[in-house]
Amino acid sequence: ILWRTIGNGNIGLAFQATADQLVLREVQTGVRQLKQLTLPDSSIIYVNANSVIRIPEVFGNEKREVFLDEGEAYFEVSRDTLRPFIVQTVVGVRVEVLGTAFNIQAYGKLEDVSVAVSHGQVRVSDTIQVLGELKAAEGIRYNRSNGKVWKATYDPELVNTWVKGTVRLEEAGFAELALALYNLYGVRLE
Numbered sequence: 001i002l003w004r005t006i007g008n009g010n011i012g013l014a015f016q017a018t019a020d021q022l023v024l025r026e027v028q029t030g031v032r033q034l035k036q037l038t039l040p041d042s043s044i045i046y047v048n049a050n051s052v053i054r055i056p057e058v059f060g061n062e063k064r065e066v067f068l069d070e071g072e073a074y075f076e077v078s079r080d081t082l083r084p085f086i087v088q089t090v091v092g093v094r095v096e097v098l099g100t101a102f103n104i105q106a107y108g109k110l111e112d113v114s115v116a117v118s119h120g121q122v123r124v125s126d127t128i129q130v131l132g133e134l135k136a137a138e139g140i141r142y143n144r145s146n147g148k149v150w151k152a153t154y155d156p157e158l159v160n161t162w163v164k165g166t167v168r169l170e171e172a173g174f175a176e177l178a179l180a181l182y183n184l185y186g187v188r189l190e
Helices: 174-185
Strands: 002-006 012-017 023-028 034-038 044-047 052-056 064-076 085-089 094-097 101-106 112-119 121-125 130-135 138-143 149-153
Touching (some): 044 052, 112 121
Antiparallel strands (some): 052 064, 101 112, 112 138, 121 130
8 A cells, every 4th residue: 555645744554453354554644634545456545634544455355445434535446347445434324336536524523424426426325224326526415413314416626625725615514614624724613
């Protein structure tokens, strides 16, 4: 796995084994840190500030699965018709694709989990059901506490503006605004 830190900061790596002995690397980012990861299948992940993601050292023969434990990440997934790419979030939202580009925001401090697609198609589900199938310029917001789902449209060029250092907020609540400013500047709003 190739690692590139965008901006300041060190890469935090930890090794962990799951029940089936899959070895995972944990990548963490801090305030004002963005990281770019290139996976063995040539997929690229951009990890936003204050995020934690676990990635297997080697993908299995049946699927390519990563775990977004906290935060936000933008995925540019290499196409593989035999092995779907799956992102599991700690809050129970799962995104499955074969090859596409999409963003997931799943910070523990926010009530909503959001998924937005730049190109390609993804299937979003929670632990019970499929929440929606999304194509380019489509997104979904899922409220973790009450299970409500909202579909939205996005400009595909604006889905991952944070990768370029720009924060774009639409209809954001105070918690989302405060988190965005903390991630970008390290400033806490109360």
